[in-house]
Amino acid sequence: xxxxxxxxxxxxxxxxxxxxxxxxxxxxxxxxxxxxxxxxxxxxxxxxxxxxxxxxxxxxxxxxxxxxxxxxxxxxxxxxxxxxxxxxxxxxxxxxxxxxxxxxxxxxxxxxxxxxxxxxxxxxxxxxxxxxxxxxxxxxxxxxxxxxxxxxxxxxxxxxxxxxxxxxxxxxxxxxxxxxxxxxxxxxxxxxxxxxxxxxxxxxxxxxxxxxxxxxxxxxxxxxxxxxxxxxxxxxxxxxxxxxxxxxxxxxxxxxxxxxxxxxxxxxxxxxxxxxxxxxxxxxxxxxxxxxxxxxxxxxxxxxxxxxxxxxxxxxxxxxxxxxxxxxxxxxxxxxxxxxxxxxxxxxxxxxxxxxxxxxxxxxxxxxxxxxxxxxx
Amino acid sequence: xxxxxxxxxxxxxxxxxxxxxxxxxxxxxxxxxxxxxxxxxxxxxxxxxxxxxxxxxxxxxxxxxxxxxxxxxxxxxxxxxxxxxxxxxxxxxxxxxxxxxxxxxxxxxxxxxxxxxxxxxxxxxxxxxxxxxxxxxxxxxxxxxxxxxxxxxxxxxxxxxxxxxxxxxxxxxxxxxxxxxxxxxxxxxxxxxxxxxxxxxxxxxxxxxxxxxxxxxxxxxxxxxxxxxxxxxxxxxxxxxxxxxxxxxxxxxxxxxxxxxxxxxxxxxxxxxxxxxxxxxxxxxxxxxxxxxxxxxxxxxxxxxxxxxxxxxxxxxxxxxxxxxxxxxxxx
Numbered sequence: 001x002x003x004x005x006x007x008x009x010x011x012x013x014x015x016x017x018x019x020x021x022x023x024x025x026x027x028x029x030x031x032x033x034x035x036x037x038x039x040x041x042x043x044x045x046x047x048x049x050x051x052x053x054x055x056x057x058x059x060x061x062x063x064x065x066x067x068x069x070x071x072x073x074x075x076x077x078x079x080x081x082x083x084x085x086x087x088x089x090x091x092x093x094x095x096x097x098x099x100x101x102x103x104x105x106x107x108x109x110x111x112x113x114x115x116x117x118x119x120x121x122x123x124x125x126x127x128x129x130x131x132x133x134x135x136x137x138x139x140x141x142x143x144x145x146x147x148x149x150x151x152x153x154x155x156x157x158x159x160x161x162x163x164x165x166x167x168x169x170x171x172x173x174x175x176x177x178x179x180x181x182x183x184x185x186x187x188x189x190x191x192x193x194x195x196x197x198x199x200x201x202x203x204x205x206x207x208x209x210x211x212x213x214x215x216x217x218x219x220x221x222x223x224x225x226x227x228x229x230x231x232x233x234x235x236x237x238x239x240x241x242x243x244x245x246x247x248x249x250x251x252x253x254x255x256x257x258x259x260x261x262x263x264x265x266x267x268x269x270x271x272x273x274x275x276x277x278x279x280x281x282x283x284x285x286x287x288x289x290x291x292x293x294x295x296x297x298x299x300x301x302x303x304x305x306x307x308x309x310x311x312x313x314x315x316x317x318x319x320x321x322x323x324x325x326x327x328x329x330x331x332x333x334x335x336x337x338x339x340x341x342x343x344x345x346x347x348x349x350x351x352x353x354x355x356x357x358x359x360x361x362x363x364x365x366x367x368x369x370x371x372x373x374x375x376x377x
Numbered sequence: 378x379x380x381x382x383x384x385x386x387x388x389x390x391x392x393x394x395x396x397x398x399x400x401x402x403x404x405x406x407x408x409x410x411x412x413x414x415x416x417x418x419x420x421x422x423x424x425x426x427x428x429x430x431x432x433x434x435x436x437x438x439x440x441x442x443x444x445x446x447x448x449x450x451x452x453x454x455x456x457x458x459x460x461x462x463x464x465x466x467x468x469x470x471x472x473x474x475x476x477x478x479x480x481x482x483x484x485x486x487x488x489x490x491x492x493x494x495x496x497x498x499x500x501x502x503x504x505x506x507x508x509x510x511x512x513x514x515x516x517x518x519x520x521x522x523x524x525x526x527x528x529x530x531x532x533x534x535x536x537x538x539x540x541x542x543x544x545x546x547x548x549x550x551x552x553x554x555x556x557x558x559x560x561x562x563x564x565x566x567x568x569x570x571x572x573x574x575x576x577x578x579x580x581x582x583x584x585x586x587x588x589x590x591x592x593x594x595x596x597x598x599x600x601x602x603x604x605x606x607x608x609x610x611x612x613x614x615x616x617x618x619x620x621x622x623x624x625x626x627x628x629x630x631x632x633x634x635x636x637x638x639x640x641x642x643x644x645x646x647x648x649x650x651x652x653x654x655x656x657x658x659x660x661x662x663x664x665x666x667x668x669x670x671x672x673x674x675x676x677x678x679x680x681x682x683x684x685x686x687x688x689x690x691x692x693x694x695x696x697x698x699x700x701x702x703x704x705x706x707x708x709x
Contacts, residue, residue, distance in 0.1 A: 010499020022496035025489075026482060033484040033525070211478020215541070218444050219497035220469040376447050 012222070019221035023229030024236055027199055031237050041198050041241045045190035046248070052312070053180040063141045065093040066104040066116045071123035075156055079119055079130060082152035082162030092148060108135060115145045125157040184249040185338030186311030188242050189331045192274050193305060195241035197298065200234020201281035205291050217375055227282065227370045231362070234278030235271065242270040250342070262341045265348035269341065272358040273334030277305070279365035280330070286372040304329075311335050333357050396458075397422045397549045397582030398443065403452035405438050405606075412438040414606040415452060420599075422548070425575070425583040427597035429590070429694075431702055435606040436586040437477070440551050443584070444474050457548050470498070473547030475538045477554055483527035487518060487537055490526055491544055498545035512540040515577070516570055532563025536570065543574060543581075550574075552585040556592060568595055590694040600694070602701045609701040617697045623650065624663030626696075627670030630686035631657050631677060639680045643673045657685075 010018070031038055067083055069076045080097070087095040096113070098104040104116045115134040122128060130153050134142040155162040207213040216226060246266060250258065258266075284297060308315075308322055309331035315323060326332045333354040340346035398420040405413045413435040420426040428436045441447035443454055445465045453460060459467040481490045488509055495505040513519045516536040521529070529537060535555065542550055555571075556564040575581055587593050593600050594614045601611040610617060627648075634656035644651065646669045648661035663669040670689035678684055 015497075015499050018496040018499055018501055022493045025496070026485065026493045029489055030482060030484045211476065212480050212482060214446065214474075214476050214478050215480030215494070216497065217446055218469055218472065218474045219494075220466045220499075221497050222466070375445075376441075 010220075015221050016225045016228075019219075019225040020229035020232055023216075023226070024233045027203065027233035027237060030203070031199060031240075037198055038195075038237075038241060041194045041237075042191055042245055044194050045187045045245055048190055049180065049183050049187040053183050060141060060144050061091050063093045063115070063145055064096070064113045065145060066096050066098045066107065066113045068098050068101045068104050068116060068118045070101065070121045071119045073123060075123045075125070076119040078156035078162055079117070079123075079152060082156060083117070083149075085163045086148060086152070092144070105133060108133060111135075114138065114141045115149075117149055129153065129157075181253045181343065182339075183312070184253050185335050185342060186306075186309070188246045188249060188270060188338055189273060189309065189311060189334045190306060191245040192238045192242040192270065192277055192334065193302065193331070195238035196234045196274055196278040196281055197294075197301075199237035200230065200278040201285055201294055202291070203234070204230060204282060204285050205288055205294055208289055209291065223373055223375055224370050227366055227373055231275060231278045231282050231366055231369075234281060235274035238274035238278060239267075239271045242274060243267055246270060246338075258342055258345070261348050262345070265351050266338055266341045268355065269334060269337045269351055269358075272355050272362075273330055276330035276358045276362040276365070279362040279369070280305075283365045283369045283372070286369045287374060305331050308332065309335050328361075330358055330361050396420070396455075397424070398426075398454070398456055398584065400439075400443070400454045401452055403439065403442060403454050404450050405435075405442060405447065406450045411606050413442070413449075416603070416606070416608055417452075418601055418608060418611055420549075420582050420584060422580045422582050423575075424598045425571075425585065425596055427593040427600035428584065428586045428603055429588075429593055429600055429698060430586075430603035432588075434603040434702075436603055437553060438606075439603070440474075440476075440553055440584070440586060444472055444551055445469055470545075471548045472551060473542040473545065473549070474551045475535075475542040475553065475555055476551075477557070479534070479538070481526050481534070481537055481541060484525065486523050486525055487513060487529075487540075488522040490537065491541060494541050495544055500545060508544060512544050515543075515573060516540040517566065530563075532559050532566065535559060535563070535567060539567070539570065539574075546578065548580070549582045549584065552583060554586055554588070556587070556589060564589075564592070568592070571596060590698055594694045602698060604702045610697075614694050614697075618692045618694065619665065621665055621692055621697055621700055623692065623696060623700070624665045625668050625670055625692060626660065626662045626690045627673060628654075628658065628660045628686070628688040628690075629670075629674055629677065629684060631659075632683040632685055633657065635659065635677070635682065639677065639682070642680065643676060646673055646676065648673060 065083065067080060069080060083093065083095045086092050098107075098116075101116070101118055104113065104118075107113055108116050113135070115132060118131040118133065120128045120131060123130065130149070132146055132149055134145055136142050152162040204213075207216075221229075250263070280301070284301070285294070288294070304325065308318070308326040309329050310326060311331065315326045315332065318326065337351045337354045340350050341348070396419050398418075400416055400418050402415040402417055403413055404411070404415050416435070416439060418426070428439065430436050438447065442449045443456065443461060445461055445468055448462060453462070455461065456468045457471050459471065461468050481487075482493075485493070491509040491512065492505060495501075495508060500508060509522070510519070513522050516539055518529075518533060518536060518540065521533070526534070526537065539552075539555065542552075552571075556567050559567070571583065575583070583596075585593075585596065597614060599611065599613050600617065602609045602617075610620075612620070640651070640659075643661070647664050647667050648669060649664060650660075650662045652660045654660055661673075668689070670687065674684050674687050
């Protein structure tokens with residue numbers, strides 16, 4: 001009977017490979033049938049980049065500052081010249097010279113000024129020194145003003161011209177681009193995170209809710225294949241999103257010229273990071289059955305993976321407990337590796353240890369998932 | 378008792394391969410609740426076996442145990458001699474399932490859905506595409522292979538699910554309520570299709586669950602009625618109907634109310650379960666094997682009544698079902 005020969009089970013390796021191919025095939029096809037999915041996956045990080053890059057690291061300008069010159073000597077004149085240079089050159093401040101300290105301080109409290117610089121009677125390098133009263137409800141302006149003014153006083157007190165240091169601050173046409181470039185790798189990682197969530201985590205739960213999963217479970221493919229296939233499927237979509245954003249970052253953002261080898265290594269980094277993030281999602285949802293779980297988890301996981309990764313701020317400045325999270329966060333390794341390759345011009349070899357970490361991390365998650373995964377409905 | 382679970386590996390070849398399914402005291406408990414209570418039956422290859430029962434009778438749990446989706450609490454079951462607990466991969470290769478869940482992805486075309494499915498069974502390349510084409514034409518969807526699954530109607534979607542279930546030519550096909558929610562045309566189409574599948578592969582054993590008694594009557598060689606996790610009866614639909622305590626049901630409408638004395642006359646013919654629906658409309662059943670509806674009508678005419686309406690309904694599987702499960706509604 002001819003039909004019978006078809007029924008004899010396929011060999012295990014063949015089933016494992018074809019099973020993974022099947023799961024990836026479906027994820028890939030689903031993605032192209034729902035372009036909204038990939039567009040939103042990539043749009044989110046790009047919007048993030050634009051908003052954060054422009055909002056967070058804009059250089060401060062036009063901070064209203066009152067100067068009260070009670071000394072009226074050579075030193076206080078130097079200080080005033082420094083402030084005027086600050087106002088006209090760098091446009092850091094808008095300076096107003098007030099005659100009376102009480103009026104100036106009252107105006108500060110009314111919100112008219114962010115700071116008042118008082119040059120007291122008999123101002124001299126041996127004291128009394130200038131006093132800065134700042135509006136400390138807004139830390140960025142306070143810190144910037146204080147440091148600029150103390151620099152000016154430092155120069156003036158040593159008998160040097162304060163304009164020199166003010167003029168030494170160079171002007172940039174697009175002052176936020178540095179930070180945007182710094183954010184580039186972070187945005188690639190964010191798109192990986194989104195991509196793996198949308199196609200990995202969400203898909204697994206949806207499959208379970210709608211019953212597609214049952215269709216997988218009754219087939220002869222092994223649980224290991226099922227887990228590996230899903231992780232791989234999630235990471236294919238995540239890598240795709242990551243690579244597209246990577247291209248956008250390379251084209252749009254100015255950075256050092258990157259060699260082909262470094263780009264290839266960056267792509268490999270994107271893929272490995274995708275695999276490890278997908279494996280986290282699948283581990284988390286090894287037993288979850290409801291999409292509401294994902295909705296609740298998304299914010300937490302986003303905060304836990306993205307912010308400690310050093311994507312936005314250098315890891316070195318974190319408190320120890322946060323550094324501990326960073327050290328096991330796959331995104332840390334992805335971000336650092338991409339920064340080395342794309343911004344610091346490092347060779348591909350620098351990425352190898354991080355690849356080892358990412359691969360090991362994925363493997364551990366995968367094995368845990370296989371153990372936790374329930375094949376029963 | 379021998380532990381077949383661990384020993385079946387050695388006995389695989391000696392087990393009766395002509396039995397597609399063998400279920401021995403299979404039990405599933407969820408806490409205190411017993412979903413299936415020592416269920417035993419067997420299905421020969423080529424046979425179509427129906428599991429009937431009210432909602433919550435334990436049909437779906439039983440199927441889940443047989444399709445390796447749920448571990449039994451006790452008892453054993455074999456699919457073509459393979460233990461459903463100890464030899465899951467072999468069991469999974471041997472079975473095809475069409476569950477109540479939708480297991481085709483609506484974003485994929487019909488062909489893509491089947492292609493994904495086929496690979497799960499190790500099918501690939503030319504052989505896979507050949508198989509997809511054959512199964513699609515068997516379920517009457519040959520010209521829709523490249524359409525997106527979401528564009529299918531409910532009936533077509535169910536047919537696709539069936540094509541998916543038999544794609545890899547299983548030995549045993551599980552159908553969990555294959556026609557629930559479909560229009561009469563689609564139901565009929567699915568019945569015909571199942572007939573063709575069996576003609577194509579006479580050794581295919583089919584297990585189906587259904588609430589539709591006419592469906593079980595039409596499709597099944599044997600049926601088992603399940604309630605509260607127990608098998609109440611098991612036989613061919615014909616034998617079950619013959620075995621009932623009642624025969625055909627008759628409803629007679631007369632031109633004027635029937636007197637007590639005349640009613641007694643009809644009852645003397647062998648009418649039971651008398652129900653006076655209105656003063657002029659009565660319903661009763663015959664004893665098994667006796668058709669007394671027509672004779673009762675003649676008798677009443679001779680007694681001076683004019684018969685306005687006479688309905689005689691033969692015994693159906695539904696009568697069998699009610700006689701075993703009662704008419705009370707099932708809560709939860």
